[in-house]
Amino acid sequence: MFSVLLAVIFAVATIASGQSAAWDQSLGDATTFQDAPLERQGKFFPLFSVIRFANTQCTGSNNLNGTCFTRRECSNYAGTASGTCANNLGVCCVFVRTCGSTTNMNNTYFINPDYPTTYTGGDRCTIVVRPCNSHICQLRLDFLDFSLAQPDGTGVCDLDFLTxxxxxxxxxxxxxxxxxxxxxxxxxxxxxxxxxxxxxxxxVFDRRWNIRIQQIACDSVWRAPSGCLQYYTTTTGTVTSFNYGTVVNPRSPLVGTRQLVNLNYGVCVRMTVGYCAIQWSQDNTLSFTVSGDTDGLDTTIIGTDLAAVTGTDCTADFVIIPNPFDTTGTALDVDRFCGNGFVTVISSSKPFVLYVITNGDETGDVLNRGFILDYQQIACPIF
Known part of the structure; x- marks a missing residue:
C-alpha cells in the first residue's frame, strides 16, 4: 500500500505584475487556490509533484507501533497521529480498539475498556480482524499486557479466557x-x-489486557511455519508455558495447578544459517514442574535428575523434543519429558520444534507451575 501526497512545487508569475493568489496546503491534500478570481486563475501555470510513500510500519512518539499514512488518511481510518514518518511527509498512525470493534489495520492494539485502568468484567469483549489486503496470510498476537482470572484448581479456564x-x-x-x-x-x-x-x-479481579495485532504477508520472512502456535527467530531465547508462575493459584492454593489443560501446540525456532542443532535446558531449578505432585517432593530434589521423568512414564502432561541426544552426543531412546525436573538435551531434527501437550485430567498433579525452558542454537559441526 502507498499513500500519495500532491504538493505544489512553484507557480509561474502572472503576466500582469502585482497579481497574486493565496495557497492553502495541508498534508495529504491537493493544494487549492483561495480567493483568486477566475480570470486570474487562468493566467497561472502551477507545477505539481506527486509524492508516493509506502504504508510501512513505524514507531510513534508514544512508542507504539503504527502505520505510515497521510494525516487525512489517519483521520479517515480513525487512527491517532503519533509523530511523523517518511521524512516528515506522513504521520505514524496508531490504531487502538476495544470491545465491539472491527479492524483491517496492521498493528492494531486491542485493549480492555478504559485501559490501562483495570476492568471489573462483564459481557464478552471482541474484535474482528480482517486482512488488510489479499497478500496477508497470518496474524501475530503479542500479549503486551495480559492479566485474567486464574483457571480453576484443575487447570480449566472457566471464569475468564481468551479464544x-x-x-x-x-x-x-x-x-x-x-x-x-x-x-x-x-x-x-x-x-x-x-x-x-x-x-x-x-x-472480583483486576483484569487488564493490551494485545498488539500484527498482520503478516504470505511471502514475509517473519511468517511462522504451518503448525507453529509460537515462533522464535533468535539464536538464543526462552520459552515459557502459558500462565507459568511461582505464585500458587489463589483459586485453589493447596492443591490447584497453574498449568492449563487441553494444550496441544508447537513452539518453533527458526534455524539460523550456520547452525545445525538446538539445545534445550531448564531456566532454573524450579522452572520445570509439569506433572506429578510438586508439593509432595523434597524441595532439594525438584529440578534435578531425580525428579525428571521421561518416555512412556509421561502419559498426560509433557513436552516432546524430536530425536534428542545428550550433551555428550549419545542418542536418547525417548522424546517425552515430564515430571519436576528437566535434563538438558540437544536435537538436530529440522525444523527446530518443541511440542507442548496437556490433557484434561489433572488428578494427581499438585501445584504444577508449567515450565520455562532456555534454548540455544548450536553452530556446525555440533561436536
Whole structure:
C-alpha cells in the first residue's frame, strides 16, 4: 500500500505584475487556490509533484507501533497521529480498539475498556480482524499486557479466557497471567478472525489486557511455519508455558495447578544459517514442574535428575523434543519429558520444534507451575 501526497512545487508569475493568489496546503491534500478570481486563475501555470510513500510500519512518539499514512488518511481510518514518518511527509498512525470493534489495520492494539485502568468484567469483549489486503496470510498476537482470572484448581479456564475463532489455527483457551506471550494464527482464506475475551463479573479481579495485532504477508520472512502456535527467530531465547508462575493459584492454593489443560501446540525456532542443532535446558531449578505432585517432593530434589521423568512414564502432561541426544552426543531412546525436573538435551531434527501437550485430567498433579525452558542454537559441526 502507498499513500500519495500532491504538493505544489512553484507557480509561474502572472503576466500582469502585482497579481497574486493565496495557497492553502495541508498534508495529504491537493493544494487549492483561495480567493483568486477566475480570470486570474487562468493566467497561472502551477507545477505539481506527486509524492508516493509506502504504508510501512513505524514507531510513534508514544512508542507504539503504527502505520505510515497521510494525516487525512489517519483521520479517515480513525487512527491517532503519533509523530511523523517518511521524512516528515506522513504521520505514524496508531490504531487502538476495544470491545465491539472491527479492524483491517496492521498493528492494531486491542485493549480492555478504559485501559490501562483495570476492568471489573462483564459481557464478552471482541474484535474482528480482517486482512488488510489479499497478500496477508497470518496474524501475530503479542500479549503486551495480559492479566485474567486464574483457571480453576484443575487447570480449566472457566471464569475468564481468551479464544480465537475463524482462523485456520487451533488456539487453546488461555487465561491467567500471560504478559509477553504471543501466538500466531493463520487466516482461513479471506474470512475474518475474531478475538474474544470472556470475563465473569461475579468474580472480583483486576483484569487488564493490551494485545498488539500484527498482520503478516504470505511471502514475509517473519511468517511462522504451518503448525507453529509460537515462533522464535533468535539464536538464543526462552520459552515459557502459558500462565507459568511461582505464585500458587489463589483459586485453589493447596492443591490447584497453574498449568492449563487441553494444550496441544508447537513452539518453533527458526534455524539460523550456520547452525545445525538446538539445545534445550531448564531456566532454573524450579522452572520445570509439569506433572506429578510438586508439593509432595523434597524441595532439594525438584529440578534435578531425580525428579525428571521421561518416555512412556509421561502419559498426560509433557513436552516432546524430536530425536534428542545428550550433551555428550549419545542418542536418547525417548522424546517425552515430564515430571519436576528437566535434563538438558540437544536435537538436530529440522525444523527446530518443541511440542507442548496437556490433557484434561489433572488428578494427581499438585501445584504444577508449567515450565520455562532456555534454548540455544548450536553452530556446525555440533561436536
Amino acid at each position: 480465537v475463532t475463524g482462523g485456520a489455527t487451533l488456539v487453546p483457551r488461555i487465561c491467567g497471567e500471560n504478559t509477553n506471550q504471543h501466538v500466531y494464527v493463520d487466516f482461513d482464506g479471506p474470512a475474518p478472525i475474531t478475538i474474544s475475551i470472556d470475563t465473569d463479573v461475579n468474580y
